[in-house]
Amino acid sequence: MCGIIGYAGQRSALPILLDGLKRLEYRGYDSAGVAIVGSGLQIVKDKGFIANLEAQLTPMTGTTGLAHTRWATHGAPSKVNAHPHTDCHGKLALAHNGIIENYITLREKLEAEGHVFKTETDTESLAHLIESFYHGDLEEAVRKALHEVRGSYGIAVVHADEPGKVVGARNESPLVIGIAPGETFLASDVPALLRYTDKVVYMMDKEMVVLTPGGALLKDLEGRAVHRDAQRITWTLEDAEKGGFEHFMLKEIHETPKAIHETLLGRVANLELDGLLTEDATSVKLVACGTSYHAALVGKYIFEEIAQVPASAEIASEYRYTQGATERPLVILISQSGETADTLGAAREARRRGCKTLCICNVIGSSLSREADATLYTRAGVEIGVAATKTFVAQLIVLYLIALRMGLDRGTLGYEEAERLKDELRSLPRAVLAVLNKEPMIQDLAEVYGRDARDAFYIGRHVNYPVAMEGALKLKEISYIHAEAYAAGELKHGPLALITKDTPVIAIAVDDPTYEKMRSNIGEVNARGARILAIGTEGDRELPKFADDLITVPRMSPIFSPVPVSVALMLFAYHVARLRDCPIDKPRNLAKSVTVE
Amino acid sequence: MGPFTASVPKVMIPVGNRPIIEYVVRALVESGVRDILMVIGYRRERIQSYFGDGKAFDARITYIPEPKQLGTAHTVRQAKPNLDGRFLVLNGSSLIDKQFVGDLLGHADGPAVAIKESERPQEYGVVTLRGKNVVAIMERPREVTSNLISTGAYILEPSVFDLIDRQAEEGRHDLPSVLSEWAKTTAITAVESKGTWVDARYPWDLLRLNATALLSVHDIRAGTIERGVVIHGRVTIGEGCTIRAGAFLQGPLSLGPGCEIGANAVLLPSTSLGKNVRVGPLTTIANSILMDDVNLGPSSVVQDSVLGSGVTSRAGLLAASGPADVPIEGDYHAVRQIGALIGEDSELGNGVSVDCGTVINERARVASGARLRGTVPAGAVVL
Numbered sequence: 001m002c003g004i005i006g007y008a009g010q011r012s013a014l015p016i017l018l019d020g021l022k023r024l025e026y027r028g029y030d031s032a033g034v035a036i037v038g039s040g041l042q043i044v045k046d047k048g049f050i051a052n053l054e055a056q057l058t059p060m061t062g063t064t065g066l067a068h069t070r071w072a073t074h075g076a077p078s079k080v081n082a083h084p085h086t087d088c089h090g091k092l093a094l095a096h097n098g099i100i101e102n103y104i105t106l107r108e109k110l111e112a113e114g115h116v117f118k119t120e121t122d123t124e125s126l127a128h129l130i131e132s133f134y135h136g137d138l139e140e141a142v143r144k145a146l147h148e149v150r151g152s153y154g155i156a157v158v159h160a161d162e163p164g165k166v167v168g169a170r171n172e173s174p175l176v177i178g179i180a181p182g183e184t185f186l187a188s189d190v191p192a193l194l195r196y197t198d199k200v201v202y203m204m205d206k207e208m209v210v211l212t213p214g215g216a217l218l219k220d221l222e223g224r225a226v227h228r229d230a231q232r233i234t235w236t237l238e239d240a241e242k243g244g245f246e247h248f249m250l251k252e253i254h255e256t257p258k259a260i261h262e263t264l265l266g267r268v269a270n271l272e273l274d275g276l277l278t279e280d281a282t283s284v285k286l287v288a289c290g291t292s293y294h295a296a297l298v299g300k301y302i303f304e305e306i307a308q309v310p311a312s313a314e315i316a317s318e319y320r321y322t323q324g325a326t327e328r329p330l331v332i333l334i335s336q337s338g339e340t341a342d343t344l345g346a347a348r349e350a351r352r353r354g355c356k357t358l359c360i361c362n363v364i365g366s367s368l369s370r371e372a373d374a375t376l377y378t379r380a381g382v383e384i385g386v387a388a389t390k391t392f393v394a395q396l397i398v399l400y401l402i403a404l405r406m407g408l409d410r411g412t413l414g415y416e417e418a419e420r421l422k423d424e425l426r427s428l429p430r431a432v433l434a435v436l437n438k439e440p441m442i443q444d445l446a447e448v449y450g451r452d453a454r455d456a457f458y459i460g461r462h463v464n465y466p467v468a469m470e471g472a473l474k475l476k477e478i479s480y481i482h483a484e485a486y487a488a489g490e491l492k493h494g495p496l497a498l499i500t501k502d503t504p505v506i507a508i509a510v511d512d513p514t515y516e517k518m519r520s521n522i523g524e525v526n527a528r529g530a531r532i533l534a535i536g537t538e539g540d541r542e543l544p545k546f547a548d549d550l551i552t553v554p555r556m557s558p559i560f561s562p563v564p565v566s567v568a569l570m571l572f573a574y575h576v577a578r579l580r581d582c583p584i585d586k587p588r589n590l591a592k593s594v595t596v597e
Numbered sequence: 598m599g600p601f602t603a604s605v606p607k608v609m610i611p612v613g614n615r616p617i618i619e620y621v622v623r624a625l626v627e628s629g630v631r632d633i634l635m636v637i638g639y640r641r642e643r644i645q646s647y648f649g650d651g652k653a654f655d656a657r658i659t660y661i662p663e664p665k666q667l668g669t670a671h672t673v674r675q676a677k678p679n680l681d682g683r684f685l686v687l688n689g690s691s692l693i694d695k696q697f698v699g700d701l702l703g704h705a706d707g708p709a710v711a712i713k714e715s716e717r718p719q720e721y722g723v724v725t726l727r728g729k730n731v732v733a734i735m736e737r738p739r740e741v742t743s744n745l746i747s748t749g750a751y752i753l754e755p756s757v758f759d760l761i762d763r764q765a766e767e768g769r770h771d772l773p774s775v776l777s778e779w780a781k782t783t784a785i786t787a788v789e790s791k792g793t794w795v796d797a798r799y800p801w802d803l804l805r806l807n808a809t810a811l812l813s814v815h816d817i818r819a820g821t822i823e824r825g826v827v828i829h830g831r832v833t834i835g836e837g838c839t840i841r842a843g844a845f846l847q848g849p850l851s852l853g854p855g856c857e858i859g860a861n862a863v864l865l866p867s868t869s870l871g872k873n874v875r876v877g878p879l880t881t882i883a884n885s886i887l888m889d890d891v892n893l894g895p896s897s898v899v900q901d902s903v904l905g906s907g908v909t910s911r912a913g914l915l916a917a918s919g920p921a922d923v924p925i926e927g928d929y930h931a932v933r934q935i936g937a938l939i940g941e942d943s944e945l946g947n948g949v950s951v952d953c954g955t956v957i958n959e960r961a962r963v964a965s966g967a968r969l970r971g972t973v974p975a976g977a978v979v980l
Contacts, residue, residue, distance in 0.1 A: 099815075099817060101815065101816050101817070151815075152815075174655045189652060190652070202629075202631060202655065204627065204629065205627060228629075231631075241649070241650055242650075243645050243646070243648070243649035243650045243658075243660075244637075244641075244645040244658075244659075244660030245642075245645060251645070251646070254642045254645070254646045255646055258646065261854070261855060261872050261873055261889075264837075264855055264873065265836060265837035265854055265855045266820065266821070266836065266837025266838075266839070266855060267837070268855070268857065269821070269839035269857050270821070270839070423875070423892055423909075426873055426875060426890065426892060427890065427892070427907065427909070429873065429889070429890055430890050430906065430907035430942060433604050433906075433907075434604075434942075436642065437603075437604055437640075439642075
């Protein structure tokens with residue numbers, strides 16, 4: 001999802017354009033650029049953060065301009081591919097969202113006419129096409145060019161010879177006009193404008209607009225004026241964005257299947273690892289904090305089982321201050337924001353020790369991604385709730401993908417087995433959906449277990465031991481109930497002393513090699529009178545004899561079970577916190593990304 | 598629609614790779630209607646997750662949960678607090694276009710009903726007219742007096758709410774009754790639209806909706822297309838797709854993001870594949886819908902069929918097309934060309950053969966080598 005903003009007014013355009021870009025950040029991007037018309041046309045663009053761009057800007061003066069954030073989907077994110085694009089003479093700048101379907105034909109024609117192309121993008125052919133029609137009237141040139149174009153577009157265009165003017169057009173890619181006294185705006189989304197005006201006109205397909213400080217002229221592609229009344233925006237950003245859900249956390253839990261789809265996209269068939277040669281690594285070290293650390297702990301089992309490579313997990317703030325063994329593991333750093341101070345410090349430490357580093361994060365262009373040798377993004381979309389939900393699952397998905405690739409590269413994983421694992425990986429969105437469909441029942445169980453609880457214990461074994469830890473963390477974070485997780489085998493070494501009939505126990509007992517052991521652990525707890533909520537596998541007829549209540553997840557290879565099980569535990573924690581009227585999206589004392597050490 | 602609505606509401610069933618209701622939203626936005634109230638009930642989270650606040654669709658969407666579905670008038674009644682002027686009422690499970698909305702909006706004042714000629718009026722609300730005005734709407738009448746039916750799309754005014762409340766007290770909760778009563782005192786115009794209106798009533802209607810939707814599919818080639826792939830016609834290939842060598846694709850087709858099409862597979866018109874669909878090598882698919890996360894094994898034949906989300910099938914599924922009497926809710930319906938209707942998350946073993954018009958409900962598990970006909974109940978295990 002790319003973002004466009006355009007401005008024609010009397011103030012300096014640059015700060016307004018940069019602010020607008022930041023408000024479009026949530027759409028995701030990997031490169032950004034600005035064009036300002038003042039004395040001539042000035043363009044600055046680069047890949048990465050808007051902050052990168054800001055750092056390079058010499059003060060650009062001019063009261064007209066446009067800016068763009070690009071999210072490369074095919075074609076690499078790079079400085080040259082970033083928008084705005086220009087014509088042969090650097091007089092015209094164009095920002096474009098959408099796809100020009102007939103760009104190859106256009107490009108061949110324009111090249112035959114002598115136009116020189118600098119990039120492989122479809123957008124650049126549109127810039128040259130407008131140039132070929134330009135005879136002193138930008139509006140006319142854009143109109144003629146659009147008659148030759150097939151595809152979707154939202155565009156903004158400026159020309160050095162026509163300061164004070166921005167021309168926009170849309171077809172199947174949103175654009176909205178903002179109107180204020182003495183200035184006009186164009187943006188792909190309302191939030192980019194809200195700081196400057198609440199008066200907007202939505203453009204429709206096959207419409208053009210000419211922005212000048214005096215006002216916006218809306219026309220159709222034949223040049224006939226279109227009249228449409230401006231609308232007043234009355235909503236606030238936060239209300240709108242919850243999309244009918246009571247809390248961001250619940251919205252984000254329900255976005256988990258989508259997060260998995262996006263994270264898998266194009267990577268199951270072939271995972272690109274930025275040239276990082278995983279077959280060279282003799283071991284893997286996973287380093288992270290908080291929820292991401294729990295993903296790292298699950299990762300240890302994933303790497304050992306799928307890639308058959310030794311793996312260990314460490315808390316970032318601990319790893320940084322250890323001496324470090326002589327081996328050189330591949331260090332995988334996990335952080336949702338990519339800004340976690342301790343994880344960043346750990347990345348630097350890993351590199352100092354001569355290790356290759358791979359980072360898993362959700363925010364494009366984050367500090368961690370700049371620090372690491374390679375980055376795999378989780379593509380879970382913006383997460384606003386402080387308690388991590390969909391991003392935890394997306395982190396697991398990336399770990400499965402890396403382990404698969406590593407197993408294939410190292411020859412420890414056969415083709416047939418890999419194909420079977422890929423099929424299971426592809427089925428995970430459905431497995432999560434099956435859990436989401438059980439929400440009404442989980443809500444009822446939250447009432448039974450969570451209403452009056454002061455403490456709660458989570459138990460699991462093997463790959464679901466860290467999942468139990470994550471379940472306990474979720475409950476602590478948002479419901480303020482004291483919750484602890486134990487490896488079920490450790491119960492008899494101490495914690496059993498804490499179990500009474502008033503402490504609910506949540507036990508993960510899916511169908512895996514530890515199932516029998518888990519069942520006897522549940523029996524031990526049962527004997528102390530605690531009420532037990534078990535998470536088991538669909539079709540399990542034995543478990544109800546040992547546990548008081550049961551939430552089931554679809555049958556799958558045990559190594560994948562953390563995905564649906566963790567979602568069940570998120571829903572459980574959410575509904576407990578909701579019953580207890582806790583400020584779910586902003587728990588006390590906690591911040592979304594911890595940028596202090 | 599039973600086999601396809603275990604995890605989503607009917608309006609979210611995809612045709613041409615978009616939920617049916619998305620066509621409604623797009624038709625509205627293209628007509629300049631951006632403020633949309635969605636009255637939602639069963640599996641409402643799926644709708645909310647998909648549309649969010651509507652921004653991605655250029656609309657502003659407000660959700661109104663309806664805890665109990667009593668009837669269409671009751672549904673409309675839920676939106677009363679959010680309405681203060683004339684409003685449009687549209688059904689989320691009919692495929693419509695901009696012209697359909699435009700024709701209805703073009704009607705200047707007073708309430709209106711969008712009507713259409715139908716080949717099977719007995720299944721709908723049949724409209725009786727005097728001139729341009731509605732006299733009555735008879736829901737599924739025993740005797741059909743006209744082939745004009747109500748499309749369930751209306752322009753209404755807040756004054757209708759009093760009548761809705763009065764009828765509700767008498768236990769009537771459907772809009773046709775309300776409008777028939779209202780027509781006695783108020784002129785309700787019947788607007789016959791030339792725009793698109795395709796209703797999804799039975800599962801095989803989905804194939805008709807799908808073909809209609811694919812008429813306007815874009816030519817987009819994202820993802821990785823290996824050497825030797827032949828593509829004719831208009832084909833959308835979503836991001837992150839991999840099309841293996843030797844595949845033959847004849848548009849109109851739409852492939853969602855993240856699909857993997859095996860070597861030498863053949864995809865024929867008018868077929869839609871959802872997100873994350875895997876098609877094995879040497880498999881042929883024609884005029885079918887494969888929803889999200891379907892995994893169809895190698896050397897299968899699927900024609901005029903609908904495979905619900907999450908269906909997995911091992912090698913050699915045979916779901917060929919032909920004329921059949923399809924059993925739906927106890928009635929048999931003669932359908933000219935139909936393959937298999939396979940419900941969400943069903944798992945089929947190797948070499949399963951499915952007779953024309955067979956309905957497999959959701960979560961069925963079918964062992965290798967089985968031959969199926971008639972109806973397979975939800976969750977059944979077929980040995």
